[in-house]
Amino acid sequence: MSKILDFLHGLSFDDLPSDVKHQAWRCLLDLCGVAAAGSGTELSRIIRDHAANHFGAGNGSAVRMLFDGRRVSPAGAALAGGMAIDSVDAHDGYPAAKGHAGAAVLPALLALAEGPDEKTCMDAAEFMTSLVIGYELAIRAGVTLHATAPDYHTSGAWVAVACAGLGARRLKLDPGRSRHALGIAEYHGPRSQMMRCIDHPTMLKDGAGWGAMAGVSAAYLAADGFTGAPAITLESGDAAGHWSDLGTRWLMLDQYFKPYPVCRWAQPATEAALDLRKAHGLKASDIDHVEVVSFHEACRLATREPVDTEAAQYSLPFPLAAALVHGELEPAQIDGAALRDPETLRLSRGMILSEEASYNAHFPAERFAHVALYLKDRRILTSEPSCGRGNAENPLSDAEIRAKFRRYTARRLSGAASDELEKAIQEISTGRGTATSLLKAVTAPALVEQADSP
Structure with a gap:
């Protein structure tokens, strides 16, 4: 467990290999495009209104929701953002985890990154480092859960642990409270049955929003002294092999990117x-x-x-x-x-x-x-047997991911707003400055109404 906590709290932007930094940019660009398109769905509208009505923050910690701008608690923003991304099934994933880390990691990180003013906003290097940490923790937690649990759970079940880790890092929790945050998130994470939603599709989707909310909440609970350790997917003997190469093998490099907005x-x-x-x-x-x-x-x-x-x-x-x-x-x-x-x-x-x-x-x-x-x-x-484009061995090019971002943002944003968002993503990926420009671009209300929204 000490190795995981050292990685969680000790990794820096300078520790990241160049190919990992580049992959983090690809993930961020792709997810922001999907989030923009998702903000136009009925699912997203319902959950954003729900967060606005039921996830208020009266202690000055309110943050803005993705492509909405209304202020809610960090847990509420993570919930709404995760469900917005999940509402258009075009986000990246990891094959062996049978699910999607970024759909919850990014909205949780955005909710944690915002501060009352620019001075307290997360800096760019920390944001990109945390994004990588979130992917690496989430993917391993997912692979471990699938290897040790009898049922097939949604991504929300395991990505909650990673979101709690990001909260622990942002709140600078000590090792003991960080361990409790991870355990709370694993225990409260949505152990939802994926095949139920496959057989009976509804707005429940892949549990990303609920996992992000559970993880962010877990970090704040641990900060207040709530206990919940251990997290079995991190600390059990059966889990050890899945964490042995943390920090030396970068699993996010094996992410796939979807050319199409379906499962x-x-x-x-x-x-x-x-x-x-x-x-x-x-x-x-x-x-x-x-x-x-x-x-x-x-x-x-x-x-x-x-x-x-x-x-x-x-x-x-x-x-x-x-x-x-x-x-x-x-x-x-x-x-x-x-x-x-x-x-x-x-x-x-x-x-x-x-x-x-x-x-x-x-x-x-x-x-x-x-x-x-x-x-x-x-x-x-x-046809010949096909495995579909976008895997690590047959990846979408940077140009294809950028073109997808443009198509998806065009569903909800003006051309100028898309330009500003892409510029902010490019700037933050260099690790210089703060996350202010990105947060401004991704929380501004959508400007384009879809002609045929349900």
Whole structure:
């Protein structure tokens, strides 16, 4: 445990390798774009209003919510921000953790970074160092939980521990209280069942907001003397192997970035279908039906007629069908009027899903799928096995991540506001100055109303 606490409180910006600093910039840029798009969802509106109504802070510690500007407690801001990012399933993830560190780490860090004035605002070097710490703690906690618990829990269950660690660092808690903060967060973190939300998609999503809230709250509780140690995912004998390389192996370098705003499990098949469409110059009207062969968890994404964007994001048939109809897959294709598109629904309803044993064996380290398009002229076009772009071994380029950021921020921000946000992200990633400009850019109310928001 002492090694974890030394890493948590002792790491500095100068300790970070250059490739880790660059990856932190990529994560920050991508997450801010997703957060901007997410701020336009009904899910985000509800949770921001909830935080404003029920998470007030009367002791001068109120901070601003993402793309909203209203002031709430740090725990409330972390809750609202985590759910905003989680509301558009386009954020980064770690394969072996089967989930997403950044969706909770970033909003928790933003909530902790703001001070009553610029002098008390977190400096840039500390912000970027803390972002890396959050990823490294969260990923290991996630891998450990999956290895030691019988049920498949959402990201919120394990990322809460990392958010508590960030709170302990920001509040400069001593080792004893830091240990209690981590234990409180693990105990109170949402041990929510991921496959329940896969089978019955709702606004619960991946638990990121609740995990961020639990983690931030845990740090403040520990500061007040509340006890909760130990955190089993950090301190048990079964966990030791997952923490032995902390500070020497940087797991965030193995993050994947999503090209599409849907569950990662659906993306290999979606990309394979888009590749076939492009290679053969097809239109959706050329296709009679589609067959997808993938792994078990992907085939559980079986919603064919989603009634809202939550159900569409946790579907395989619908977004794949939408991609074949539109030739792309953006947030607009899985929301609003697009959910009622007749051609998309035709292909989604008729899609055949089946498992492949070899693909099951590769999960979660790899997500494989292949697709067959049965054309109306009786031809059958079959793809090669696909694992989807964006993994560490086939990464999205910096230019692709920047272009995605621009597309996603354009849904909610003016061009000038997007420019300011990207500039602030670039500046803070150098480790010079403070987080003031970034906090200003990410907490300003959205300026663009979506034409077809639900």
